[in-house]
Amino acid sequence: MKSTVPHLQKGDTVGLVALSSPAKPEKLGDAIAFLEELGLNYIIGDTIQAKHDYLAGSDEERLADFHEMVRNPEVKAIFCVKGGYGSARIAEKIDYGLLEENPKIFWGFSDLTYLHCAINEYANLVTFHGPLLMSVGRIDDISKKMFLQLFSPMELQYTEDISPLTTIAPGVARGEIIGGNLRRLVNTLGTKFEVRTEGRILLIEELGESIPKIDAMLQQLKQARKLEQLAGVVIGSFTQTEADETALFTLMKDYFADLGVPVVAGFKIGHDSTNVAIPLGVDAILDAQEKVLKILPGVH
Numbered sequence: 196m197k198s199t200v201p202h203l204q205k206g207d208t209v210g211l212v213a214l215s216s217p218a219k220p221e222k223l224g225d226a227i228a229f230l231e232e233l234g235l236n237y238i239i240g241d242t243i244q245a246k247h248d249y250l251a252g253s254d255e256e257r258l259a260d261f262h263e264m265v266r267n268p269e270v271k272a273i274f275c276v277k278g279g280y281g282s283a284r285i286a287e288k289i290d291y292g293l294l295e296e297n298p299k300i301f302w303g304f305s306d307l308t309y310l311h312c313a314i315n316e317y318a319n320l321v322t323f324h325g326p327l328l329m330s331v332g333r334i335d336d337i338s339k340k341m342f343l344q345l346f347s348p349m350e351l352q353y354t355e356d357i358s359p360l361t362t363i364a365p366g367v368a369r370g371e372i373i374g375g376n377l378r379r380l381v382n383t384l385g386t387k388f389e390v391r392t393e394g395r396i397l398l399i400e401e402l403g404e405s406i407p408k409i410d411a412m413l414q415q416l417k418q419a420r421k422l423e424q425l426a427g428v429v430i431g432s433f434t435q436t437e438a439d440e441t442a443l444f445t446l447m448k449d450y451f452a453d454l455g456v457p458v459v460a461g462f463k464i465g466h467d468s469t470n471v472a473i474p475l476g477v478d479a480i481l482d483a484q485e486k487v488l489k490i491l492p493g494v495h
Contacts, residue, residue: 204346434466
């Protein structure tokens with residue numbers, strides 16, 4: 196299990212960065228109002244205004260902004276405001292030792308999955324898979340409430356009270372929960388940041404990919420032997436797949452039904468108006484019979 200990070204208190208300062216595609220600073224109003232509602236102060240990183248082709252500033256600028264937030268003792272959490280593409284380009288140059296010495300909340304999802312994998316392994320820290328601040332105006336109240344887990348250690352329990360769940364394969368498993376965006380997980384394969392799945396519960400989610408493309412990505416994970424020693428699988432939101440849920444679940448059964456581990460689909464974790472934030476790198480229990488996912492706190 197990874198080290199948990201210090202919790203937030205009202206009045207704390209958090210840093211806002213864009214480590215992938217360019218942000219639209221004029222659209223940050225909702226995010227800032229939301230942080231103020233939570234009682235937090237904020238520092239806006241240089242990358243929020245920066246643009247370099249399709250990136251939020253050059254690799255050097257994005258790396259410097261991230262390191263600046265890590266070094267700054269005032270900053271207790273780093274929130275990514277935007278996904279897209281680009282975080283993988285700085286992964287190799289990040290000073291993970293610096294982050295380990297200055298442990299703090301790192302929050303984001305989608306393209307940031309690459310950095311979740313990197314930080315979990317190389318800084319040995321828990322990170323948070325949660326809505327990007329740019330989209331805070333488009334998420335529902337449940338999703339907003341999930342930010343409260345940053346203020347005090349609380350065990351999360353995801354049941355069918357949040358969304359209907361479908362058991363793809365039975366069983367109960369305990370293991371470290373890891374993962375995130377399927378495409379970005381596949382992008383780690385063959386690199387030093389390759390997702391490690393042995394004995395772990397794997398979360399996958401995706402946006403705007405067709406069934407054949409999802410199949411191709413799962414096939415690559417399979418051929419990379421990433422499905423062989425899993426503890427369990429949490430299937431999050433697969434939105435805008437151009438296919439119905441039945442086709443998606445049939446595909447998931449193809450890959451996961453015979454692994455002998457619990458697999459449950461229907462979790463509203465990912466690209467949707469309900470995006471339930473969870474810590475990555477902590478122990479979780481997935482019970483496919485009871486259809487419940489319990490996750491230990493990510494903060495202390």
